[in-house]
Amino acid sequence: MLEFKLQKTDGRTKARVGLIRTDHGTIRTPVFMPVGTRGSVKAVEQRELLEINAPIILGNTYHLYQRPGMDIMRNFGGLHRFMSWPRPILTDSGGFQILSLSGLRKLSDEGVEFRSHIDGSYHFFTPERIIEVERTIGSDIMMVLDECPPYPSEREYVAKSIELTHSWAMRCKEAFSSSAPYYSHNQFLFGIVQGETYLDLREKSARGLIEADFDGYAIGGLAVGEPAEEMYKVTDFVTGLLPMNKPRYLMGVGTPENLLEAVERGVDMFDCVLPTRNGRNSQVFTSFGKLNVRNAGFASDENPLDGECDCYTCKNFSRGYIRHLFSVNEILGLQLASLHNLRFFISLMERTRSAILNDRFTEFKNETLYQMNTNKKEEN
Amino acid sequence: MLEFKLQKTDGRTKARVGLIRTDHGTIRTPVFMPVGTRGSVKAVEQRELLEINAPIILGNTYHLYQRPGMDIMRNFGGLHRFMSWPRPILTDSGGFQILSLSGLRKLSDEGVEFRSHIDGSYHFFTPERIIEVERTIGSDIMMVLDECPPYPSEREYVAKSIELTHSWAMRCKEAFSSSAPYYSHNQFLFGIVQGETYLDLREKSARGLIEADFDGYAIGGLAVGEPAEEMYKVTDFVTGLLPMNKPRYLMGVGTPENLLEAVERGVDMFDCVLPTRNGRNSQVFTSFGKLNVRNAGFASDENPLDGECDCYTCKNFSRGYIRHLFSVNEILGLQLASLHNLRFFISLMERTRSAILNDRFTEFKNETLYQMNTNKKEEN
Numbered sequence: 190m191l192e193f194k195l196q197k198t199d200g201r202t203k204a205r206v207g208l209i210r211t212d213h214g215t216i217r218t219p220v221f222m223p224v225g226t227r228g229s230v231k232a233v234e235q236r237e238l239l240e241i242n243a244p245i246i247l248g249n250t251y252h253l254y255q256r257p258g259m260d261i262m263r264n265f266g267g268l269h270r271f272m273s274w275p276r277p278i279l280t281d282s283g284g285f286q287i288l289s290l291s292g293l294r295k296l297s298d299e300g301v302e303f304r305s306h307i308d309g310s311y312h313f314f315t316p317e318r319i320i321e322v323e324r325t326i327g328s329d330i331m332m333v334l335d336e337c338p339p340y341p342s343e344r345e346y347v348a349k350s351i352e353l354t355h356s357w358a359m360r361c362k363e364a365f366s367s368s369a370p371y372y373s374h375n376q377f378l379f380g381i382v383q384g385e386t387y388l389d390l391r392e393k394s395a396r397g398l399i400e401a402d403f404d405g406y407a408i409g410g411l412a413v414g415e416p417a418e419e420m421y422k423v424t425d426f427v428t429g430l431l432p433m434n435k436p437r438y439l440m441g442v443g444t445p446e447n448l449l450e451a452v453e454r455g456v457d458m459f460d461c462v463l464p465t466r467n468g469r470n471s472q473v474f475t476s477f478g479k480l481n482v483r484n485a486g487f488a489s490d491e492n493p494l495d496g497e498c499d500c501y502t503c504k505n506f507s508r509g510y511i512r513h514l515f516s517v518n519e520i521l522g523l524q525l526a527s528l529h530n531l532r533f534f535i536s537l538m539e540r541t542r543s544a545i546l547n548d549r550f551t552e553f554k555n556e557t558l559y560q561m562n563t564n565k566k567e568e569n
Numbered sequence: 570m571l572e573f574k575l576q577k578t579d580g581r582t583k584a585r586v587g588l589i590r591t592d593h594g595t596i597r598t599p600v601f602m603p604v605g606t607r608g609s610v611k612a613v614e615q616r617e618l619l620e621i622n623a624p625i626i627l628g629n630t631y632h633l634y635q636r637p638g639m640d641i642m643r644n645f646g647g648l649h650r651f652m653s654w655p656r657p658i659l660t661d662s663g664g665f666q667i668l669s670l671s672g673l674r675k676l677s678d679e680g681v682e683f684r685s686h687i688d689g690s691y692h693f694f695t696p697e698r699i700i701e702v703e704r705t706i707g708s709d710i711m712m713v714l715d716e717c718p719p720y721p722s723e724r725e726y727v728a729k730s731i732e733l734t735h736s737w738a739m740r741c742k743e744a745f746s747s748s749a750p751y752y753s754h755n756q757f758l759f760g761i762v763q764g765e766t767y768l769d770l771r772e773k774s775a776r777g778l779i780e781a782d783f784d785g786y787a788i789g790g791l792a793v794g795e796p797a798e799e800m801y802k803v804t805d806f807v808t809g810l811l812p813m814n815k816p817r818y819l820m821g822v823g824t825p826e827n828l829l830e831a832v833e834r835g836v837d838m839f840d841c842v843l844p845t846r847n848g849r850n851s852q853v854f855t856s857f858g859k860l861n862v863r864n865a866g867f868a869s870d871e872n873p874l875d876g877e878c879d880c881y882t883c884k885n886f887s888r889g890y891i892r893h894l895f896s897v898n899e900i901l902g903l904q905l906a907s908l909h910n911l912r913f914f915i916s917l918m919e920r921t922r923s924a925i926l927n928d929r930f931t932e933f934k935n936e937t938l939y940q941m942n943t944n945k946k947e948e949n
Contacts, residue, residue, distance in 0.1 A: 227894075227897045227899055228894075229894055229902075231900055231901070232901065233901070234901065234905075235885070236885075252897075256897050257868065257889070257893045257896070260869075261868055261869055265869075265871065265887070271890055272886075272890060273885045273886055489644045491644075491645065501614070501616065505615070505616075505653045507645070509637070509641065509644075509651070510608070510645075510652060510653070513607075513636065513637045514608075516636055516637070517607045517632075517636050519607055519608075520609075520900065521609040521611070521612065521614065523900070524612070524900075524904070525614075
């Protein structure tokens, strides 16, 4: 069983601080997890992830299954060794990618047949096969196979979908319990609560998983197009059902504001491609709001991206220089912007953690969001 | 006058070891200079250039003149501050880029009119203007404006061209002598010997420049398509004319083999895009020859790119992992390959320097080239 120590709960909100212990190190929550889909957090070196204090990163089962493939993964002794990453790794099961990337897919009770978006080859993922693949990758935290319905979906479709997701979760749990890690470290398994914005279906999904007693619980199927208020409502509802003594992970979320709102509603873990994807498009996150550093207005700006940031980019380079790098399509521009954005998200969670510990989460949240919004004009 | 200390000359060849002192630090020669055309060595961070011990980098006057432009360059106090690079910078004058990139150009005695390859705008570079631009960039070592004839060119064309290049060099010298640096460090000016493969024209070009007494001498117009033997012959001939007490710079050269052959012929300085450009195309240089790390044969290879290399890439990552990064188009692949290739070139010159100091340059050169050629099969 995964060791999760709940260190503190905020008196006024559901915000909380905890420690997740894995064989690759302790994760302090709340935590933002950079996304390294194909065994690399885009344009950022592994030593830089350590430098900006990334406690854990994500890998994606669907993508890694296709390339480099499981034979190579096994040869290298798993993803940690393959990519030289000493800290914990969480793997998404690939359910979401099968839905969004695969041209042809056929869902059945048994599993999902899909056609590779790379070479058109056919593959069949069952819950048992996914566990086998995640064992081969060797992630510290594995996710169950789930179906993530598109938003919006009819209630009837979602009701059927959560039955499938539940039965797959049970089979994943069974396959997990009756197998052992391939490498010399422990692995843990999280269930995924689905049900779209139908609260009664969310409840049904959550209760089924809780009964099966997973190492942690993810809230899936959000940040897929629904209004932010819906996302907060569902999150709040689901965390109210989940046991206090297990970590909660809100999948694929989100903006700095989303993160603070979800922490307030009792979420511990987040992942999102926003910092790296936006960074590659010259969009940077700062304490004073978002900037598009490519804008001509920054050409002579000698300030760092964010004067309050401690990252390599902000300690050494000006907005003017980074603007120039993007203007002339120098790769260094996206390296520096990605690094900064990741540090911004990680630091935001570090400061959130410290605010909760110091009994000032609400003040911190309000001040932080207020400051981020003062500078909205710069976004244009 | 630039301080160049000739520390040692090889007894058997023209190979030599020296020190070039600039206000941004001492450059130990022979030296390989990474190319940072637009104010960034592609896909490599400035701190990484320090880490791999790059003693000096290049910037390009033509490119920087266009973007970010000289107003911004002046605002930032020159290229060192703009790009946060504490060590010396050498700027090419842009003559070569005007020839190769500019669609429309009109050469006259006065200067060269060209159309920007970026926005189609017209510009006129005179020798005086180039000096002004290089003063604005603030490079430690400035190059004169020259015309670089395409290879092959008729003797008559080249004979006329070196007259133009000579008169431009004299005007650059005059403009240089009658102006002062804009920032708080000294700048120096190198002449460029042209004359293609016509040795008498090379001699005429060299003698004219030597008489004008430049801080150093470049050999231009090579590595533009002529056979390697021609390049070596011309290099050998020109270094035989140049004064011993000034640095010699072979522009745009080249492969590891080219570098060793040119050091043997008395060259001190080199620059080339090969390490970074090839790195971005998955071609890596190693002690045992070149590899295309994208090849399927490396998929399960746990070895580093080069077991003899001390760079971050080789100390932490396998060929198999880097091969994967290239296969899935992860930016990290070209970052790691570029970093390694640069370290390989810099280390090659460091080891060459040490071999000359230890009276074993010829042995070192032969051993190194022999070892690089043993593994030619891996190139396929």
